[in-house]
Amino acid sequence: MEMCLIMKADDHDGCVLVAPQNFAMVENGIYRSSFPKPEHFGFLTALNLRSIIYLCPEPYPEESLKFYEANNIKLFQFAIESQKDPPTPIPEDTVMAALRVLVDVRNHPILIHCKAGKHRTGCLVGCLRKVQNWCWSSVLEEYQKYAGLKCRQRDMKCIETFDTVSLRQCLLSIMYRYLGYGPNRKRLLYGEENVQTPKPQATKV
């Protein structure tokens, strides 16, 4: 959430922002939460979202879809079943597809959510942390904080076995192509959004 939200708050005196449960910022332009309801639309507006990653197979409520459309928010759905008994593994290719959307800065600011914002969302964030080279105990601590201290075996397995190499390659190709390397990062648009692409610069890593 941008600091200029404070000014918006001043403009709309008395309008308090209700965060979805289990809401948190993951990275610049990446948020996580439980399933947002209409009472959270004001909060989502303040986040200035460009996309949402939704990790459940169930269809989305019509009211929310209308809100997203009105606010130009793109919805990416990746159907991961909730844990059954006995638990089935989380499909690797679904996680990878969701992560490719997640790390693409052209989709930022982006919100990841499932139902409770605990397990499926925690898996995706855990995989992202692995890509960022976080050690296992740091990944686990964060997962547990949002899962309410309960670890699910299938989530641990999903994060542990996630192969970071191909995702890194995907990410690097996006960064080089659209962003350049270094501190002068820009907010990026999709090609069809009529952006003037800067000339590629020779960069040294």
Next chain:
Amino acid sequence: MEMCLIMKADDHDGCVLVAPQNFAMVENGIYRSSFPKPEHFGFLTALNLRSIIYLCPEPYPEESLKFYEANNIKLFQFAIESQKDPPTPIPEDTVMAALRVLVDVRNHPILIHCKAGKHRTGCLVGCLRKVQNWCWSSVLEEYQKYAGLKCRQRDMKCIETFDTVSLRQCLLSIMYRYLGYGPNRKRLLYGEENVQTPKPQATKV
């Protein structure tokens, strides 16, 4: 943490990043954690910190001070006593002073920490959320997540009674003076850092 951390990770293969306990991102350029130890220095380096807000009265370890100096990290200490029996209130003016440092983007990226990253840090973050117009239940949920579900009465009182008006004024004056209003935010430097100040622009709120 910038996404380009991923590239740094590639450069230093096998160097995993150990986060301080209770670490999280609060906002763009604002982080929170427990007291960072030498094993977390690699992680702190990846955050590219410009400042640290330390909320305990105890002096800082020499080794950490050296690391901060070497990495050009400014340390702001605000001495808030840990809870005693009976608990004494958290001094309002100390919280206000810490928040003025926290919201000044010239100090970002900034890390807030106390000892456990639970109560004193939670207070400061709670006050910031109030300034951002978060509703009370959202503020409380976040506080509890890091406090290990235990609420301290004196922390609740500190957040509840915190007066957001004067902080907003302080923040707005910084934003207008150095930043302008709107989406074209820039990373700011202190005056002595030889920055070319852009001409103030007429902005309409």
